[in-house]
Amino acid sequence: MAPLKKILNVAQIRATDKYTMDNAPIASIDLMEQAALAFVKAFEKHSNASKKIIIVCGVGNNGGDGLAVSRLLRQKGMDVHVMLVKFKETLSADCKINKNRLKEVEELTVTDTVPDFAAYDIIIDALFGSGLNNPVKGFPAAVIAAINKAEKTVFSIDVPSGLPCDAISTSKSIVNNSHVISFQRPKLAFFFPEHRAYIRDWEVVDIGLDEAFIQAQKSNYFLLDESVAKIVKIRAKQSHKGTYGHALLLAGSHGKMGAAVLSTKACLRSGVGLLTTCVPKCGYNILQIAAPEAMCLTDENAHFLTELPTLSNYDVVGAGPGIGKDKLTVKMLQSLLEKSTQPLVLDADAINIISANQKLLALLPKRSVLTPHVKEFDRLVGPSKNTLERHEKQGSFSKKHQCIIVLKDAYTCISSTTGEFYINTSGNQGMATGGSGDALTGVITGLIAQHYDLLNAAIVGVYFHGKAGDKGAEKKGYNALLASDIVENLRIQPYGYTH
Numbered sequence: 001m002a003p004l005k006k007i008l009n010v011a012q013i014r015a016t017d018k019y020t021m022d023n024a025p026i027a028s029i030d031l032m033e034q035a036a037l038a039f040v041k042a043f044e045k046h047s048n049a050s051k052k053i054i055i056v057c058g059v060g061n062n063g064g065d066g067l068a069v070s071r072l073l074r075q076k077g078m079d080v081h082v083m084l085v086k087f088k089e090t091l092s093a094d095c096k097i098n099k100n101r102l103k104e105v106e107e108l109t110v111t112d113t114v115p116d117f118a119a120y121d122i123i124i125d126a127l128f129g130s131g132l133n134n135p136v137k138g139f140p141a142a143v144i145a146a147i148n149k150a151e152k153t154v155f156s157i158d159v160p161s162g163l164p165c166d167a168i169s170t171s172k173s174i175v176n177n178s179h180v181i182s183f184q185r186p187k188l189a190f191f192f193p194e195h196r197a198y199i200r201d202w203e204v205v206d207i208g209l210d211e212a213f214i215q216a217q218k219s220n221y222f223l224l225d226e227s228v229a230k231i232v233k234i235r236a237k238q239s240h241k242g243t244y245g246h247a248l249l250l251a252g253s254h255g256k257m258g259a260a261v262l263s264t265k266a267c268l269r270s271g272v273g274l275l276t277t278c279v280p281k282c283g284y285n286i287l288q289i290a291a292p293e294a295m296c297l298t299d300e301n302a303h304f305l306t307e308l309p310t311l312s313n314y315d316v317v318g319a320g321p322g323i324g325k326d327k328l329t330v331k332m333l334q335s336l337l338e339k340s341t342q343p344l345v346l347d348a349d350a351i352n353i354i355s356a357n358q359k360l361l362a363l364l365p366k367r368s369v370l371t372p373h374v375k376e377f378d379r380l381v382g383p384s385k386n387t388l389e390r391h392e393k394q395g396s397f398s399k400k401h402q403c404i405i406v407l408k409d410a411y412t413c414i415s416s417t418t419g420e421f422y423i424n425t426s427g428n429q430g431m432a433t434g435g436s437g438d439a440l441t442g443v444i445t446g447l448i449a450q451h452y453d454l455l456n457a458a459i460v461g462v463y464f465h466g467k468a469g470d471k472g473a474e475k476k477g478y479n480a481l482l483a484s485d486i487v488e489n490l491r492i493q494p495y496g497y498t499h
């Protein structure tokens with residue numbers, strides 16, 4: 001497995017902090033300065049000297065960062081007002097040093113009136129960071145409410161104040177709609193849909209923490225980012241179509257041939273050697289014209305799939321896009337589960353059929369990838385009260401059935417058979433449109449045909465499917481983005497290569 005970045009919990013961030021200070025070595029006040037410099041560098045890209053900025057600082061190290069950022073922005077000639085909200089009397093040591101390095105700090109105590117932020121263009125939120133240990137109440141909660149009420153452009157240092165880094169918040173006393181500039185790693189909480197109101201966007205800045213130490217820690221959560229390219233296989237100059245496998249797709253029904261076309265085209269774009277797509281009779285002309293590079297098998301039935309073709313020629317079978325749930329299609333799927341010896345990729349109605357006929361679960365071959373969206377997953381295993389509980393069920397399902405689950409969402413989460421989770425960071429809201437999932441099924445199926453192991457096929461497929469959506473959105477914008485644009489923009493590139 002190529003080195004994918006680990007996501008750390010708060011205890012691990014603290015341990016990394018300490019390790020870096022002891023081993024770099026670097027004094028904690030200098031590490032804070034590095035963090036503040038990194039924040040400022042990122043922040044400058046979003047602002048300019050004409051903006052009136054207020055920095056709202058707390059008494060811990062997050063507040064210390066805020067005070068250091070104030071000094072650095074002032075040195076750059078920015079119009080910065082600094083407010084220190086003393087919800088507690090004692091300041092952390094580094095917060096105190098940074099306060100002393102500043103002139104003009106407005107200090108508020110809990111007996112003061114809640115500030116009004118109307119006069120500012122930008123609020124930099126440095127009240128609480130990763131040291132939050134409880135839901136915020138009382139005076140600091142009122143300050144957070146005032147920040148939210150002001151409806152200004154908000155940037156948060158490290159995390160939106162009030163948001164716990166590793167858990168799902170039960171409190172709503174959290175800074176809203178913030179652009180978060182986070183240190184070294186995004187926090188797990190950024191990826192939970194429960195927190196979408198708090199995070200407008202996030203980016204990560206390197207503050208110089210020890211990367212080797214981070215990667216040596218035990219974490220079950222990994223990030224899918226540009227390092228995924230390191231897993232992509234390099235196509236040898238001396239190779240032929242046989243080198244890249246033969247995939248079979250079982251897709252389409254009357255009125256849903258588009259799903260078959262999209263998964264077929266995406267599979268072809270993944271780099272597969274040969275592809276056969278099996279469709280009901282009504283789909284023959286459609287598929288042959290839309291995707292001449294694929295071979296086409298037709299079912300006896302005009303409208304939906306009823307018969308399993310002979311499987312022996314194929315390296316992988318992808319099933320589900322647009323197949324519907326007719327009784328005869330259910331039987332066809334059952335014989336696929338019984339007879340296949342090759343890996344399976346199951347999507348959409350293939351998953352819905354299994355959910356509605358739970359006895360089929362016992363037939364699920366070990367080498368399978370399932371690609372449900374959240375509702376399909378809930379139908380399969382029952383509802384969850386929140387995302388963390390859903391992840392638990394996802395991990396248990398993967399372990400129990402020895403299969404990979406690609407749980408599709410704004411941040412798609414892949415679970416391995418050994419308890420790891422991989423969270424995707426590519427893609428955009430334009431991809432929330434019909435056919436995106438069909439394209440993903442095609443890509444993952446095509447990668448397995450090329451002899452990627454199942455987990456790597458899911459990782460590479462999900463990440464580059466998202467990148468294709470990002471490329472498509474550059475040209476079309478989010479609203480006009482179609483699944484066909486994802487297919488058109490697929491480009492699965494090995495690290496360091498331009499082809």
Ligand SMILES: NC(=O)C1=CN([C@@H]2O[C@H](COP(=O)(O)OP(=O)(O)OC[C@H]3O[C@@H](n4cnc5c(N)ncnc54)[C@H](OP(=O)(O)O)[C@@H]3O)[C@@H](O)[C@H]2O)[C@@H](O)CC1
Nearest residue numbers: 017032060061062128129130131132133134135136158183
């Ligand atoms: N390695 C890194 O990434 C680096 C991190 N750095 C920065 O440090 C930040 C973490 O700093 P931190 O640990 O000092 O905690 P922070 O969030 O400022 O708050 C703690 C204060 O809040 C208080 N408090 C807590 N909860 C409360 C509540 N509900 N209601 C009221 N009070 C509450 C708590 O009081 P206590 O409860 O402990 O008495 C304490 O006084 C991190 O996010 C990053 O910005 C960089 O400087 C350099 C390298």
Ligand SMILES: [K+]
Nearest residue numbers: 125128159161
């Ligand atoms: K903050």
